[in-house]
Amino acid sequence: MIALFTRSGAKATDSRALMRNKPIRVQFLLVFLSFLVLLIGFIFIVNAFFLKPFYVWTKTEQLKSVSRKFDNVPIDSQNQDFRSLMEVTLYEDQASMDIFSAEGRIKYSTRNPRELHPIDFKSLFSRTEWERMQQGEMIVQEKNDFRRNQEFLTVYRALPNGEYLALSSAVAAIQQSVTILNEFLLLVLVLFLVLAWIWATRFANYFSRPIVTLQQMTNRMTQFDFSQHWMEPRRDELGNLGNNMNKLMSIIGQFIEELKGKNELLESELERKNSMERMRKQFVSNVSHELKTPIALIQGYAEGLRQNVNEDPASRNEYCDVIIDEARKMNELVRELLLLSQLELGRSVLKPEAFHIESAIQTAVSRLQGLYAERGIQFELAFQEHEGDVIGDAGKINQVLNNYLSNAVFFLNEHKRIRIETRITGNRLRVSVFNTGPHIPEEEMELIWTSFYKVDKARTRGEGGTGLGLSIVQRIMDLHEMGYGAANADGGVTFWFELPLAGEES
Structure with missing residues (x-):
């Protein structure tokens, strides 16, 4: 027994866990569908076991109410009120009427005369029922008429003048009404199920859409994407949550953008410094390389002149020409370096x-x-x-x-x-x-x-x-x-x- 209870509890836990793993929209539709199934099942069970007894009870009360109307009407076929009451009972209340004399003979009847047969009126009741009817109570009987192959619901009572009234309604008509009602109820339930499912789907979408939107917003926040905003015009708890999410995303987004800007500025500054350092080193290397050769030539030819390597005027003039040419090249290089530096530093207007x-x-x-x-x-x-x-x-x-x-x-x-x-x-x-x-x-x-x-x-x-x-x-x-x-x-x-x-x- 304990093991069975444990297994049942485990299954219930698994069902709840499975339900929690479904999207909210599916959860709502499943719950609503379960509610509809329970509601329809309950209606059919009540209809199958309680509709006919309730209908019989209602019909019985109706016949009792009709029987009381005869207390204030003279029992006379020539009386217009009596005739009107008989017609209402027959056509509107769907009940046949029999009035028996104090001796038990049929005095008036709305049934076909061919269906009337001499009966011992008192034999229709038990001793207890007869005594109760003599005391003013109404007697209700359900009997089969084998001649007409029908079951009838009959209410008997004693009238103030000593006569007896019997109102009968065919149970077959009651059963037919129940069947028609069941068919109509089935159609109504099918239509209700379709309309309820359409309404539930729309309501599930209305209810789950803002939650899905909030989920998408939080998913984007985890990826530092703050472009999506809450746009639902709601004033309930979900609306307040969405507006607070907008404020939170705005604050975080602004902070992230400021942080990104500072990081980009820092990276740009570092890259600029690194680039300037590389350019400086490359520039120094290139300038050194470009200046090294003319300086070496000038130094070599100047030392040759000082040591009188060549004493003839032509050679000395050649040495001087080399020195002048290299000095000119150095001057041109320095001039272009200054111009390039002014252009790069923005000092050239x-x-x-x-x-x-x-x-x-x-x-x-x-x-x-x-x-x-x-x-x-x-x-x-x-x-x-x-x-x-x-x-x-x-x-x-x-x-x-x-x-x-x-x-x-x-x-x-x-x-x-x-x-x-x-x-x-x-x-x-x-x-x-x-x-x-x-x-x-x-x-x-x-x-x-x-x-x-x-x-x-x-x-x-x-x-x-x-x-x-x-x-x-x-x-x-x-x-x-x-x-x-x-x-x-x-x-x-x-x-x-x-x-x-x-x-x-x-």
């Missing part, structure tokens, strides 16, 4: 103005033609006609032109051709500098703008610049917020930059 770009190009080309006249370089100019000037810092744009042209001269091949072209693209003027020479490897196209970067590592110092020219171009064009770039072309390389046309600046 942009002074935009309208100027004629073609004149600036011609001036730069003339300078190079005089400087490299002995090399036989062919310069080509192709200007697209346009009205007006361009907008920019004329001094810095001249620096860009000189760096592009110097870079083109340094990397010329045996064809020795440089082409400078202007072309209007929208509201801007693009200046392109093409030189015949080797292509730049695609993987190094982004690296050429880095300070001290050289594509051809095999070139001698005399054939290349300082390695800062394109870095200076990049900083100047970034300061102008204008486009620039480089691309391999047929037979050489093209470098370009853009400036806004006067009156069209964007």
